[in-house]
Amino acid sequence: MAKPVAQNDDKKNAATLTWVAPMAGVAWATGVASKVLIPVPFTKLPNLPKGLLLSLYPPPDYKGSTCTIFIRNPEDAHHGSPGLRLDYDYNKSTKKVDYHWNVDGGGRARARFPNITNHMPVGLKGAVIYKAAKAFRIGGKIFFLSGALLDGISILTADRPFRRSFQVLSAWELSEYLAVEAGQIGAGLGTMVEPGFGTAIGGGIGALAGGFFGYFTAEAAAGYVYDFAEGTRFKSMPEVFTQP
Known part of the structure; x- marks a missing residue:
């Protein structure tokens, strides 16, 4: 048996x-x-030899972020200053809480994304992508x-x-x-x-x-x-x- x-x-x-x-x-x-x-192609510069990285997570030293999409310098992990990020928070330009892009990094991110300015509102499309990225991360x-x-x-x-x-x-x-x-x-x-x-x-x-x-x-x-x-x-x- x-x-x-x-x-x-x-x-x-x-x-x-x-x-x-x-x-x-x-x-x-x-x-x-x-x-x-994810390395972003065509983003290498003389002062940015490794190019930019796409991530749903902030650099380790960047605490308390309300952003969901980061396109940043790999070296930002050491000092915490992401280059380009999609945010939902108080916007200094519109004087209200909204969905917008933030751009930091001494012009390195701007050089590769000239269509995006600091504190630029992103409207309904940006809101949908922000929420989708947040859901994808969680x-x-x-x-x-x-x-x-x-x-x-x-x-x-x-x-x-x-x-x-x-x-x-x-x-x-x-x-x-x-x-x-x-x-x-x-x-x-x-x-x-x-x-x-x-x-x-x-x-x-x-x-x-x-x-x-x-x-x-x-x-x-x-x-x-x-x-x-x-x-x-x-x-x-x-x-x-x-x-x-």
Whole structure:
């Protein structure tokens, strides 16, 4: 009677993995896309050799920010002065609380986004993008943790946990890498359409696409490589005896 029980357990584990693994991929890729720092193409200057970064998070030393989109100098992490950011707060220009762009950084951000001025109101479109970015940032944290949890469950319930672990680690690595690379392409294309908002939207879409493609591609490839390596048997070389 032990054999049917074992078979039932295997079927249960396989069924769990069937729905957990895709859900984990969706959650993880979405979470990664919300967290990565995306280089913005064509933003390098003599005094800005690394160019600007697109992020939903402020630099570590920039506390209490009400902004949701940052296009900033990578070095700002050391002194906390983001270059271009979408804000909802009191606007010194309009003398009221509204959605607007803030521009700092000694003209470096202005040089690459000349259509945007400091304290420039952004209207209804800006309000929608601000709220979407805020929701993406908050939801991204939840998706990121959920993806990690679901991947952990998929490993624990897999009939071949080492194989699944190899898949998960490979998927995590390639997902983050392609989220950055595809986000960079999207940010560049978006900037051509509309510097600022186009940069943010294009970067976000690219990061999502890269994260999804990276996760599921690496997952499939890692499974194939593991199966190939496990199923490969090498013949031992014949021993060669030499006369003393």
